[in-house]
Amino acid sequence: MNRITVRIADWHADNADLRRIREAVFVVEQEVPPELEWDADDADAVHFLAFEDEFAVGAARLLPDGRIGRVSVLKDWRGLHIGEALMQAAIAEAERRGLGRQFLTAQVYAIPFYERLGFRIDSEEFLEAGIPHVDMVRDGA
Template sequence: MSLCIVRPASWQEDGGALRAVREAVFIREQGVPAELEWDEFDVVCVHLLAMNPSGNPIGTARLLPDASVGRMAVLRDWRRKGVGSTLMDRLLKEAENRQLPSVTLNAQTHATGFYSRFGFQQAGPEFLDAGIPHVKMILQFRPR
């Protein structure tokens, strides 16, 4: 069980916290160029923000209007403590509440096992995104 609080966030109100996590993970840790990290979709996505008990941002994820999950990131010191699972559970509940038939994501290949635990299945060959190996994955929801 995670020792974090996950809440809905908006880019307009929580952009600083969302940016801080993504900058730490994607830009500084993984070397993604800043110009590839930021896009026009942030203002129209459903965002989730994970915070530690002190209220500091430690994780984030977003659901795009096209039913894809993206920009899922957890600070290094908080990995393997349930933060990512809590974010994914909440994001998938949001997708189901919106009655989406499926969601997709581009998983870094080292993280495919994590996404598989939620029912995602690989849906294509490996490809490079920002120089990092990824695979497309899809989760089909069962009809209600």
């Protein structure tokens, strides 16, 4: 397997990669309306990109309040623990910033993935963009 790395991205300099990944996963695959995918939170978020060698294959973001979101991995790279690497980077950065409690809105199918990372369900199931979700929270370091 080629080398997978994750780094903090710059919303402006890395915008093409961030948009390419999120458009492919959320807008095209999951049919999330573009007006729901792109929001004002992107400007204030810490963004993360996962790379296979020099090619960006995954993205995520961390908001100033500890909310992690927009975790996305291109279809051909799933199953390689890239989502986990993105989440570990986001959790570590949150804790570095003193955000010991992280939270997210998870698609129901992904609950076991987030539970393995220490998150627990914190809401009833609800629909967001027509997709079943739950709120999850992690009380870290």
